[in-house]
Amino acid sequence: MYVRHLQVADFRSWEHADLAFEPGVSVLVGRNGQGKTNLVEALGYVATLGSHRVATDAPLIRHGASRAVVRAAVVNEGRELLVELEITAGRANRARVNRGPVPRPRDVLGILRTVLFAPEDLALVRGDPGERRRFLDEVVTTRAPRFAGVRADYERVLKQRGALLKTVRSARSAELGTLDVWDGHLARHGAELLAARLALVADLAPHVAAAYAEVAPESRPARISYRSSLGEAFPGTPDRQALEEALLAELGRLRRQEIERGVCLVGPHRDDLELFLGELPAKGYASHGESWSFALALRLGGYELLRAEGGEPVLVLDDVFAELDRGRRRQLAKVASAAEQVLITAAVAEDVPEELVGVRFEVRDGEVRRA
Numbered sequence: 403m404y405v406r407h408l409q410v411a412d413f414r415s416w417e418h419a420d421l422a423f424e425p426g427v428s429v430l431v432g433r434n435g436q437g438k439t440n441l442v443e444a445l446g447y448v449a450t451l452g453s454h455r456v457a458t459d460a461p462l463i464r465h466g467a468s469r470a471v472v473r474a475a476v477v478n479e480g481r482e483l484l485v486e487l488e489i490t491a492g493r494a495n496r497a498r499v500n501r502g503p504v505p506r507p508r509d510v511l512g513i514l515r516t517v518l519f520a521p522e523d524l525a526l527v528r529g530d531p532g533e534r535r536r537f538l539d540e541v542v543t544t545r546a547p548r549f550a551g552v553r554a555d556y557e558r559v560l561k562q563r564g565a566l567l568k569t570v571r572s573a574r575s576a577e578l579g580t581l582d583v584w585d586g587h588l589a590r591h592g593a594e595l596l597a598a599r600l601a602l603v604a605d606l607a608p609h610v611a612a613a614y615a616e617v618a619p620e621s622r623p624a625r626i627s628y629r630s631s632l633g634e635a636f637p638g639t640p641d642r643q644a645l646e647e648a649l650l651a652e653l654g655r656l657r658r659q660e661i662e663r664g665v666c667l668v669g670p671h672r673d674d675l676e677l678f679l680g681e682l683p684a685k686g687y688a689s690h691g692e693s694w695s696f697a698l699a700l701r702l703g704g705y706e707l708l709r710a711e712g713g714e715p716v717l718v719l720d721d722v723f724a725e726l727d728r729g730r731r732r733q734l735a736k737v738a739s740a741a742e743q744v745l746i747t748a749a750v751a752e753d754v755p756e757e758l759v760g761v762r763f764e765v766r767d768g769e770v771r772r773a
C-alpha cells in the first residue's frame with residue numbers, strides 16, 4: 403500500500419500542508435523544528451489514531467486553533483480510499499471515509515497501515531514495560547483492527563474494577579458479588595488480548611532476531627519473550643480458554659491482596675516484553691548503539707511480519723540515520739529500498755544513504771516544496 407496524498411490543516415505547526423507522494427522513497431529534508439516530524443506524525447495518526455510522541459490529542463492541534471484536520475488518500479492494491487479525521491481536544495473526534503461519515507473514528511483503522519520508527523523508540527528498550535505493551539498492542543491492532551475494541555473494553559473493565567477494589571473494604575463486604583462479575587469481564591477481555599499478544603510474540607520473535615542480526619551483525623543475538631503477570635499459572639500458549647481460566651483462578655487467589663492494596667495485580671496491563679542480547683537483558687546492560695539497534699529491530703521485525711502477512715505497510719523512518727554508524731545505515735537502507743513506500747525525514751540530506759534515491763521534499767518556513 404502507499405499514501406498518494408496527505409493534507410493537514412491546523413495540525414501541530416502546520417496551518418496548511420499538501421503533499422503528493424508516490425510509491426518508493428520520499429525524503430523530507432529541513433532544518434530542526436521546521437515541521438517534518440509533524441507531517442509523518444499526522445500519517446501515524448491516520449494509521450493508529452494516536453501519536454508516537456504524545457498521549458493526548460491536545461498538542462496535535464495548532465496553537466490557537468480549535469480543531470485539526472488530517473486527510474490521507476491511501477492506495478491499496480489499486481483501490482483508493484480517502485480517510486479524513488477531525489481532531490477536537492476534549493471532545494470526540496470525527497472520521498469520514500470517501501467523504502461519508504463513519505460511526506466511530508476507529509472504523510478507519512486498517513485503511514492505512516504504517517510502521518514508524520523514531521528517536522522516541524529508544525524507550526522501547528530503556529523505558530517502562532508500558533512502552534513495550536503499547537508496541538505489542540499497536541502491532542496486534544495493525545494485524546487485526548478489531549483489537550482496538552478489545553483494548554478499549556479491557557481498559558474500561560480495568561478502570562471500573564480498580565474503582566470497585568478501592569471501595570471494597572473487607573473480604574466480607576456486600577460489594578464482593580459485584581467484584582465477581584468484574585473478575586469475569588476482566589478474565590474474558592484480558593484473555594483475548596493476552597492470546598493475541600502471545601500469538602504475535604511467537605510470530606514476531608524470528609523476524610526481530612533476523613532484523614537485529616542484519617542491523618548489528620557483530621553483536622550478540624537478540625531474543626524476545628513475553629513475561630506474564632500470571633507467573634506460575636501462566637499456560638504459555640495463546641489458548642484463550644486456558645488463559646481465561648488461569649486469569650480467573652489467579653484473580654481468586656490474589657483477591658485478599660488486591661482488596662488490601664486497592665489495585666488490580668494480574669492481567670495483561672501488568673505484563674512485559676522481555677528483550678535479551680545473548681544471555682543478558684537489554685535493559686540495563688545494552689550499550690547505546692545496541693539499544694538503538696534493538697529498538698530498530700523491533701520495528702523492522704514488525705514491518706517484515708506485516709509484510710509477510712500481506713498488505714505491505716508504509717515504512718516511516720523519522721530522523722533515524724543520524725543516529726546510526728555507516729554499516730548500520732547501509733543495512734537499514736537495504737531494507738528501506740525494498741519497501742513499497744518509505745517516508746524518511748532528515749535534517750541533513752547527507753545523512754540519508756545515497757542508495758535511497760527518491761523524491762525529495764524541502765520543508766522550510768511553513769512550506770513543503772518538491773525539489
Ligand SMILES: Nc1ncnc2c1ncn2[C@@H]1O[C@H](COP(=O)(O)OP(=O)(O)OP(=O)(O)O)[C@@H](O)[C@H]1O
Nearest residue numbers: 414415434435436437438439440461463464465749
Ligand atoms: N500544537 C502546536 N502548535 C503550534 N506549533 C507546534 C505545535 N506542536 C508543535 N509545534 C511546533 O512544531 C515544531 C516542531 O516540529 P517537528 O517536530 O515536526 O520538527 P522537525 O522538522 O521534525 O525537527 P527536527 O529536525 O528537530 O526533528 C516546533 O517548533 C514546535 O514548536
Ligand SMILES: [Mg+2]
Nearest residue numbers: 438439721747
Ligand atoms: Mg523531527
